[in-house]
Every structure is written in structure tokens, then in C-alpha cells.
Amino acid sequence: MADIIDGKAFAADLRGKVAEGVAEFSAKAGRKPGLAVVLVGEDPASQIYVRNKHKATVAAGMESFEHRLPADTTQEDLLALVAQLNADPAVDGILVQLPLPKGLDENAVIQAIDPDKDVDGFTTASAGRLMTGLPGFVACTPLGCLMLLKDRLGDLSGKTAVIIGRSNIVGKPMAQLLLRESCTVTIAHSRTKDLPDVVRAADIVVAAVGRPEMVKGDWLKPGATVIDVGINRVPAADEGKTKLVGDVDFASASETVGAITPVPGGVGPMTIACLLYNTLEAANRREGLA
Numbered sequence: 001m002a003d004i005i006d007g008k009a010f011a012a013d014l015r016g017k018v019a020e021g022v023a024e025f026s027a028k029a030g031r032k033p034g035l036a037v038v039l040v041g042e043d044p045a046s047q048i049y050v051r052n053k054h055k056a057t058v059a060a061g062m063e064s065f066e067h068r069l070p071a072d073t074t075q076e077d078l079l080a081l082v083a084q085l086n087a088d089p090a091v092d093g094i095l096v097q098l099p100l101p102k103g104l105d106e107n108a109v110i111q112a113i114d115p116d117k118d119v120d121g122f123t124t125a126s127a128g129r130l131m132t133g134l135p136g137f138v139a140c141t142p143l144g145c146l147m148l149l150k151d152r153l154g155d156l157s158g159k160t161a162v163i164i165g166r167s168n169i170v171g172k173p174m175a176q177l178l179l180r181e182s183c184t185v186t187i188a189h190s191r192t193k194d195l196p197d198v199v200r201a202a203d204i205v206v207a208a209v210g211r212p213e214m215v216k217g218d219w220l221k222p223g224a225t226v227i228d229v230g231i232n233r234v235p236a237a238d239e240g241k242t243k244l245v246g247d248v249d250f251a252s253a254s255e256t257v258g259a260i261t262p263v264p265g266g267v268g269p270m271t272i273a274c275l276l277y278n279t280l281e282a283a284n285r286r287e288g289l290a
């Protein structure tokens with residue numbers, strides 16, 4: 001049986017370390033680090049995420065600025081809010097919760113964020129800095145995945161890594177991070193031929209697809225380390241109830257692999273912990289304390 005990588009416990013530990021850093025920052029700077037979260041519309045999943053982020057931010061000793069806007073907010077008003085947050089000295093990090101309601105230009109809003117406050121790591125400036133090896137913010141989900149991998153495996157150099165998914169927020173930055181760690185990286189996607197054979201070559205598999213339990217145990221190399229990013233809500237055995245599953249078929253995978261993250265309790269909690277980590281980093285840099 002595979003070892004279960006306890007993302008929830010790792011995240012709790014990281015949040016504790018961030019809280020210590022926050023106390024140090026606040027003593028030196030005479031103010032708390034501030035994170036602004038912008039939520040447009042009523043998407044129920046987004047509301048839960050934003051509430052959890054708010055709680056975690058306050059628990060770490062940071063200031064949380066929540067901006068909830070109606071679904072019919074105009075592009076102009078949203079851009080004006082981002083500009084206001086860019087200029088606000090109390091705000092170190094800005095996160096605009098995605099997806100935005102239809103009609104709003106997600107890309108234009110993200111690019112309006114000051115890269116020095118881009119704690120989500122979603123601006124082209126942040127992506128470019130990661131790609132070229134300059135200091136900047138790394139997207140929270142891939143950063144959390146990397147922390148779990150390094151904790152488990154230590155030095156990653158020379159390892160074969162397959163990432164399934166090529167989104168700008170997970171797959172691509174994950175590939176850049178693993179390349180930076182000197183892995184031999186393959187990025188698979190919906191057009192990849194013979195995906196099970198591609199995956200079977202990997203020492204490290206990161207699944208970020210959005211398809212419930214797609215990756216089966218017999219696709220995986222014995223002993224491999226598997227990071228399951230997928231968050232899929234599916235019907236549960238109990239009539240009318242739902243549950244969360246990943247992109248990996250946990251039951252069959254855990255028969256073969258060396259270690260695997262569960263869903264829930266794996267990558268999800270790391271994403272929020274890394275958001276706090278990036279926000280503290282942003283605050284320290286802005287105050288010249290980094």
C-alpha cells in the first residue's frame with residue numbers, strides 16, 4: 001500500500017511558520033501584511049473558497065480585505081477596484097477569485113494586478129519571471145505540489161515527471177517548477193497519444209485534468225509519487241449526496257504507487273497555505289525586509 005501524503009498536516013505546519021513570519025513582519029513594519037480578495041458574483045464554490053481564505057488569513061495574523069461585487073459588475077468598475085488595491089499601501093497581495101462571471105474579461109483583469117502584489121502568480125509578468133528564473137510569485141497550487149514533492153523525495157534532479165494538464169494556473173507553472181528542479185518533464189494533455197504509456201514512464205505524476213478518477217492504477221509505475229490536483233464533485237453512494245474525488249483513481253493507484261496525495265486533504269489545503277506564504281513574502285519585499 002502506498003504512503004498517503006498528508007497535505008492537510010503539511011499545510012497546517014506551513015501556516016504555523018507563516019504566522020511566525022507574520023508576527024516578525026508586524027513587529028518590524030508596524031503593520032500587518034494585507035491580502036485583498038475580490039469575489040464577483042455568487043458562484044457557491046467560490047464563496048466557500050473565499051470564506052476559507054479569509055479565515056486562514058486572519059488566523060495567520062494578517063489583515064484580510066474582502067471585496068464582494070455583484071455579478072453584473074462592469075469591467076470598468078472591476079478594473080477601477082484593482083487599480084485602487086494596487087495603490088493601497090495596506091494591501092500586499094491581491095487575489096481575484098476565478099472564474100469571473102460571463103461578460104468580464106478575465107485576462108484583462110488579471111494583467112491589471114501589480115506583479116509585486118500578484119500573490120496568485122497569474123500575471124504574465126509572474127509567469128515570465130518563473131520561466132526565466134527571476135524572483136517572482138509562483139502560482140499557489142503548483143508551489144504547494146512542489147513543496148509536497150520535495151518533502152517526500154528530497155532532491156528531484158534527474159527524475160522523470162509527467163504532468164497531465166497544461167492550464168496556465170496549474171499544468172504549465174508546475175512544468176516550469178519541475179524543470180527548475182532539473183526533472184525531465186513531459187506535459188500531457190487532451191491530444192496526447194497513448195496517455196497510459198506516457199504516464200507509466202514517470203517517477204513523478206501530477207494530475208491536473210478535471211476528470212474524476214481518470215488515472216488508473218495500471219497506468220502508474222510501481223513506486224511512483226503521485227500528486228492529485230483534481231477537485232471533482234461527484235454523486236456519492238448515498239442518494240442525493242455528493243463527495244469530492246481527484247483525477248486519480250485512488251483505490252487502484254494506492255495499490256501500486258509509492259506515495260499519493262488524497263482528495264480532499266492533499267493539494268487543496270496547500271493552495272491556501274501557499275497563498276498566505278506568498279502574501280508574507282510580498283509584504284516583506286514591499287517593506288525591504290525580504
Ligand SMILES: NC(=O)C1=CN([C@@H]2O[C@H](COP(=O)(O)OP(=O)(O)OC[C@H]3O[C@@H](n4cnc5c(N)ncnc54)[C@H](OP(=O)(O)O)[C@@H]3O)[C@@H](O)[C@H]2O)C=CC1
Nearest residue numbers: 141165166167170189190208209210229230231267268271
Ligand atoms: N487543489 C487546488 O487547489 C486546485 C485544484 N484544481 C483542480 O485541478 C483540475 C485541473 O484544473 P485546471 O488546470 O484549472 O483545469 P483546465 O480545465 O484549465 O485544464 C485541464 C487540462 O486537462 C487536459 N485534459 C482534459 N481532458 C483530458 C484527457 N482526457 N486526457 C488528458 N488531458 C486532458 C486539458 O487538455 P487541453 O489543454 O488539450 O484541453 C487541459 O490542459 C480541476 O479538477 C480543478 O478543479 C485547480 C486549481 C486549484
Ligand SMILES: Nc1nc(=O)c2c([nH]1)NC[C@@H]1CN(c3ccc(C(=O)N[C@@H](CCC(=O)O)C(=O)O)cc3)C=[N+]21
Nearest residue numbers: 095096097098099120231264265266267268269271272
Ligand atoms: N484566483 C484564484 N486563485 C485560486 O487559487 C483559485 C481560484 N481563483 N479559483 C478556484 C481554484 C480552486 N482552488 C482551491 C483552493 C482550495 C481548495 C481546498 O482547500 N480543498 C479542500 C476541500 C474543500 C472542500 O471540501 O470543498 C481539500 O482538497 O481538502 C480547493 C481548491 C483555488 N482556486
